Amino acid sequence: MKKLLLAFAIAIAYPTFAADRGEVLYQQCLEQAGTSSETAKATCADKTSDFYKKYITEYYLEIFDRFQKTNPVIASNFENAQKEWIANRNKECKTKDNPSLCLMQQNEQRAHELETMKDNLSLADETAEKESNPTEVITHDKVRRVYIFDKREIVEGDGYGPYAVTYSFSTVTTGIQWLDDFLLAPYGEKKTTREEIKKEMEEDFQEYIANIGGISEHWNKSSITFDEQKHHIAVFTNHIEQYFGGNYIIDAYHKLYIDLEKKLLLSLDSLFTPSNLAQAKELLWNTFQNSEQGKEFTIEKSDFEISGDFEFTPDGLEFKYGQGSLLPSVFGPVSYTIPNEKIELLLKPEYRFLLIYDI
Incomplete structure (x- = not known):
């Protein structure tokens, strides 16, 4: 033994x-x-x-x-x-x-x-x-776009208008049924059906129109696209465009890394052990403090959270924060990157290959 x-x-x-x-x-x-x-x-x-x-x-x-x-x-x-x-x-x-x-x-x-x-x-x-369970293979010629919900209506609001309200959600089919079902819910957080999504979006759409105000177009669009497959990880992008009046438009891109073997959307808990995640948070906190935003706007360390919206880039692992989620809305969306050489040994060994080195 x-x-x-x-x-x-x-x-x-x-x-x-x-x-x-x-x-x-x-x-x-x-x-x-x-x-x-x-x-x-x-x-x-x-x-x-x-x-x-x-x-x-x-x-x-x-x-x-x-x-x-x-x-x-x-x-x-x-x-x-x-x-x-x-x-x-x-x-x-x-x-x-x-x-x-x-x-x-x-x-x-x-x-x-x-x-x-x-x-x-x-x-x-x-x-x-x-x-x-051999790894599935996704190829671009197999991928097809499908609109789950796509509706546009001209409405009057507060005596103004007419103007358009648009709701849309599209995804892709890959030829792998469980993966297609997985991608139906935004961000792949839960499994659901096309009918359930259509019903929910129709209810949201009608409720929004019934209570709409303002004098400009409104839209809520989400589209998922296939980027590439790296070994057993399929990479997708969820593009979200939202505007509900006011001064700010949301135009964000969120990466989805899906482990085809484990049938799992990678999260912080997937990438790091608890102790290593704490180390990564400390590095990210230091990066934030040394940034222009960190020097201009001070927050308590206890209020700082590591973002679950991340992307592997040539510069390292980038952590994204939506408008108003970390700093006041006037700063807009912000992101902070931990360089490859600092984050590599913190990642679980099976996911270190996702790092991108700009040669």
């Missing part, structure tokens, strides 16, 4: 997130201390060691839970192996001249092993799923 566990722990080609960040943390701590004395080394080692412990716990629990669901015997052996490692680590480091440095190095190695084991287990699960 130990051989099995060791086999899963074979190192992968790139550095792990925990190891990479831990080394930076240790060096920054020494630089801030302004000395490389044994006391400073021990203090910084303790701080970095705690950082590794956090990831050891996270990875261990994830692996144990996976084993517990598939094979309780392996889970029990894995638990015993972890307890044995802790005992051996503590025993060995007690004999060292600098126990803190020893603990840091041991924890770094274990974090690396567990992260690699976790990634390899995920890869094994994905490979098995691919063999039983």
